[in-house]
Amino acid sequence: MTTPLSHYLVFSAMLFSIGFAGAVLRRNAVLVLIGLELMLNAANLNFIAFWRYGAHPGALTGVLFTLFSIAIAAAEAAVGLALIIAIYRHRKTIQMDRLDSLKG
Amino acid sequence: MAHEITFYLIALLTLAAAIAAMSLRNLVHCALCAAGAFAGLAAIYLLLNAEFVGFAQFLVYVGAVAILIVFTILLTQGVEMKSSVALVSPSWLTGLAITGLMLACIVAPILASPSLHRSAPPNIAAPVKKIGEELMTGCILPLETVGLLLTAALLGAVVIAMSDKPPFQPKTAGNPPRRETQEEVSLR
Amino acid sequence: MNALDQIFVTLHHWLIGLFPAAIQPLVSIVLIIATIMTVFGTCFAVTTIVERKTLGRMQNRYGPNRVGPWGLLQPMADGIKMLIKEDIVPFSADKILHFLAPLVLTVPIWLAFSVLPFGRNMTAVELDAGLLFFFAIGSASELAVFMAGWSSQNKYSLVGAMRGIAQMISYEVPLVLASVPVVMLAGSLSLTDIVQSQGGYAWGFIPHWNVFTPWGLAGFGLFLIAATAESNRSPFDLPEGESEIIAGYLTEYSGFKYALFFLGEYLGLFAVTGLAVTLFLGGWHAPMSIMEWVPSWLWFAAKFGVLIFVFIWVRATLPRLRLDQMLNLAWKFLVPLTLINLLVAAVWYWSRPLSDSFAGLELRWLSCAAIIALSYVCLGRNLNRIPSPQRHYTYGT
Numbered sequence: 001m002t003t004p005l006s007h008y009l010v011f012s013a014m015l016f017s018i019g020f021a022g023a024v025l026r027r028n029a030v031l032v033l034i035g036l037e038l039m040l041n042a043a044n045l046n047f048i049a050f051w052r053y054g055a056h057p058g059a060l061t062g063v064l065f066t067l068f069s070i071a072i073a074a075a076e077a078a079v080g081l082a083l084i085i086a087i088y089r090h091r092k093t094i095q096m097d098r099l100d101s102l103k104g
Numbered sequence: 105m106a107h108e109i110t111f112y113l114i115a116l117l118t119l120a121a122a123i124a125a126m127s128l129r130n131l132v133h134c135a136l137c138a139a140g141a142f143a144g145l146a147a148i149y150l151l152l153n154a155e156f157v158g159f160a161q162f163l164v165y166v167g168a169v170a171i172l173i174v175f176t177i178l179l180t181q182g183v184e185m186k187s188s189v190a191l192v193s194p195s196w197l198t199g200l201a202i203t204g205l206m207l208a209c210i211v212a213p214i215l216a217s218p219s220l221h222r223s224a225p226p227n228i229a230a231p232v233k234k235i236g237e238e239l240m241t242g243c244i245l246p247l248e249t250v251g252l253l254l255t256a257a258l259l260g261a262v263v264i265a266m267s268d269k270p271p272f273q274p275k276t277a278g279n280p281p282r283r284e285t286q287e288e289v290s291l292r
Numbered sequence: 293m294n295a296l297d298q299i300f301v302t303l304h305h306w307l308i309g310l311f312p313a314a315i316q317p318l319v320s321i322v323l324i325i326a327t328i329m330t331v332f333g334t335c336f337a338v339t340t341i342v343e344r345k346t347l348g349r350m351q352n353r354y355g356p357n358r359v360g361p362w363g364l365l366q367p368m369a370d371g372i373k374m375l376i377k378e379d380i381v382p383f384s385a386d387k388i389l390h391f392l393a394p395l396v397l398t399v400p401i402w403l404a405f406s407v408l409p410f411g412r413n414m415t416a417v418e419l420d421a422g423l424l425f426f427f428a429i430g431s432a433s434e435l436a437v438f439m440a441g442w443s444s445q446n447k448y449s450l451v452g453a454m455r456g457i458a459q460m461i462s463y464e465v466p467l468v469l470a471s472v473p474v475v476m477l478a479g480s481l482s483l484t485d486i487v488q489s490q491g492g493y494a495w496g497f498i499p500h501w502n503v504f505t506p507w508g509l510a511g512f513g514l515f516l517i518a519a520t521a522e523s524n525r526s527p528f529d530l531p532e533g534e535s536e537i538i539a540g541y542l543t544e545y546s547g548f549k550y551a552l553f554f555l556g557e558y559l560g561l562f563a564v565t566g567l568a569v570t571l572f573l574g575g576w577h578a579p580m581s582i583m584e585w586v587p588s589w590l591w592f593a594a595k596f597g598v599l600i601f602v603f604i605w606v607r608a609t610l611p612r613l614r615l616d617q618m619l620n621l622a623w624k625f626l627v628p629l630t631l632i633n634l635l636v637a638a639v640w641y642w643s644r645p646l647s648d649s650f651a652g653l654e655l656r657w658l659s660c661a662a663i664i665a666l667s668y669v670c671l672g673r674n675l676n677r678i679p680s681p682q683r684h685y686t687y688g689t
Contacts (some may be wrong), residue, residue, distance in 0.1 A: 003108050003223070006214050006215060006220045009214045009220060013211050015141075015145075017207040021126060021199065024203070025199045034125055034138045034173060037142075045149075048154050062154075063230050068250055070161060078258070082264040088179070088181070094180050
C-alpha cells in the first residue's frame with residue numbers, strides 16, 4: 001500500500017467540502033440532507049484511514065467508531081426525512097427559503 | 105502500483121458522483137448519484153482492509169438511506185419538476201467562497217505536515233470475530249445505547265410521518281352485513 | 293470417492309497451471325466467473341421450462357410441448373424471441389436510467405454467487421464476512437427496481453416500483469433476522485465456516501444440519517417466506533401483478549432488457565436458495581454417513597433442486613397477497629417470530645448439556661419448539677381477528 005495517508009485525507013476533505021457546498025447552497029431540503037450524509041461519510045473515511053495507517057490498528061478503534069457513526073447517521077436520516085415529509089404535508093413546499101416563518 | 109491506480113480511479117468517480125449529486129437539477133438523479141458516491145466510498149473502505157465496515161456501509165447507505173431519500177423525493181414533490189425554479193440560493197457566490205476557504209483551511213495543514221505522508225503498515229486485518237468481541241466487551245455501553253437510539257428513531261420517524269387520515273380498513277369477509285333495525289328501515 | 297468430490301478443484305488448478313505465473317490470479321478469477329455464469333445461465337434456462345411444465349401439470353394441463361421433444365427446447369425459442377424483439381423506449385422516458393436499470397439489477401446478483409460454497413473447497417471467494425456481503429449485495433438490487441419504475445414515466449410503473457421497493461425493504465428484515473441465529477450458533481459470518489459447523493452426525497445417523505433443530509426449522513420456514521417475497525415471486529408478486537397493473541415496473545421494457553430483468557429475478561431466486569441450503573440444510577454435507585461417497589457438489593445441487601421445486605410448488609398453489617396483507621405479514625408476524633426464534637436459539641445453545649441423554653434431548657427439543665409454536669399461535673390468532681373500531685391517533689405535528 002504505497003498511497004500516502006495524506007491522499008486519503010485530502011480526498012476526504014474534498015468530499016466534505018462538496019457535501020458542505022451542497023448543504024449550504026441548494027434550496028431543497030432533501031438535498032441539504034444528502035449533503036449532510038456526504039459530510040458524515042467523509043468523516044467516517046477519515047476515521048478508517050487513520051485506523052489503517054495509524055499506530056494501533058489492532059485496537060480496532062477506527063472501525064468501531066465508524067460502525068456506530070453509520071448507525072447513527074442512518075437513524076438521523078430517517079428522522080430528518082420524516083420531518084421533511086411532515087413539513088411538506090403542512091406547507092406544501094420544501095424549499096428552504098419559503099420555510100422561514102420563524103425568522104425575526 | 106495497482107493499489108494506487110485503483111484508489112485514484114475510485115476517488116475520481118466518487119468525487120464526480122458527489123459533485124453530480126449536489127448540482128443536478130433532477131432530484132431523482134441527485135439521489136441516485138449520491139447512492140453511487142456511497143458505493144464508491146464502500147469500495148474505498150474495502151481498499152483500506154476494513155471489509156466489515158465496507159459491507160455495512162453498502163448495506164446501510166446504498167440499501168436503505170438512498171431508498172429513503174428516493175421515497176421522500178417522490179412523496180414530497182419530485183414528480184412535477186418546474187424548471188423555472190432557481191436552483192441555488194441568491195447568495196451562491198458567497199457560499200462557494202466560504203466552501204473554498206474551508207477546503208483550503210483543511211487541506212493546507214494536511215499537505216504541510218510531514219508525518220501524514222507515511223505509507224501503510226502491511227498486513228492489517230479486522231477479523232469479524234475481533235470486532236464482535238470488542239463490541240460486546242469494551243463497547244457494550246455504546247452498542248446498547250445505539251440500539252435504544254435506533255428504536256427511538258424508528259418509532260419517532262413513524263409517528264412524525266404518519267398521516268392524519270384514519271388508516272385504510274379493508275372489508276373483512278368474516279363480517280356479515282349488519283341487519284338493519286326497524287328504525288333504520290323506517291328512516292330510509 | 294475423494295477424487296470425484298474434488299474434480300472441479302483439480303481441474304481448476306490444472307487449467308491455471310497452463311498459464312505463466314504472472315497472470316495466474318487473473319486467469320483463476322476469469323475461469324471461476326465463466327464457470328458460474330455458464331452453470332447458472334443453464335440453470336436459468338432449465339428452470340424456466342421446468343417451472344412452466346410443473347405449473348402446467350399442477351394446473352391439470354400440459355406445459356409448453358411444441359418446441360422440441362416434450363417442449364424441452366422452449367428456452368431456446370424464448371431466448372431467440374427476446375433477442376430479436378424491438379427495443380422500445382418511451383419518448384418521454386429517462387433514457388440513461390431506463391438503460392441502466394437492468395444492469396444495476398443483474399450485476400450485484402452475479403456477485404452474490406461468489407460467496408456460496410458449492411462443494412468442499414469450492415467457494416469462489418472466501419470472505420470473513422461472507423453472509424454480510426451477500427445481504428449487502430442483495431440490497432443493491434432494490435434501487436434497480438426503483439430506477440426501472442421511475443424512468444418509464446408511467447403511472448403504473450411507478451406504482452409497481454413503489455410497491456416493489458416497499459415489499460423488498462419490509463422483507464429484508466425477517467430475511468436477515470432469520471439468519472442471525474445461524475451465525476450466532478456457528479460463531480462466524482463466513483459461509484464456509486457455517487457449512488463446516490453443520491458436519492458430523494449425532495447418534496450416528498442424524499446430521500447436525502440446522503433444519504433439524506427447533507430454531508432451525510422455524511428459521512428455515514421464515515427464511516423461505518422472506519426469500520419468496522424478496523424475489524418478487526408468487527404469492528408475493530404484486531409489484532409485477534400480471535393481472536392488475538400490466539407488468540408493474542417492467543411495463544415499458546421489451547426485448548433484451550426484459551430478458552435481463554427476467555434473468556435477474558431468477559438469479560436472485562437461485563442465490564437466495566443457495567443461501568438457504570448453506571445456512572439451514574447443511575450445504576454440501578450428505579444426510580447419512582453411508583452416502584458420503586456421493587460428491588459434495590452433487591448434494592448441493594440435489595438440495596438446491598428440491599428447494600427450487602418447493603418454490604415452484606408454492607407459486608402454483610397460493611393466491612397473490614394484497615399489499616396491506618403483505619406488509620402486515622412482514623412487520624407484524626414475521627419480525628416478532630424471527631426475534632422469538634433468536635431467543636429460542638439462545639435457549640437451545642444454553643441447554644446444550646441436556647443433549648447427552650435421549651430424554652434430555654427430547655425435553656430440549658420440545659420446550660424450544662413449544663415456545664415457537666405458542667408464539668406462532670398467539671400471533672396468528674391475534675392478527676386475524678376482526679378489527680375493533682380503529683383508534684384514531686392524532687399528534688401535534
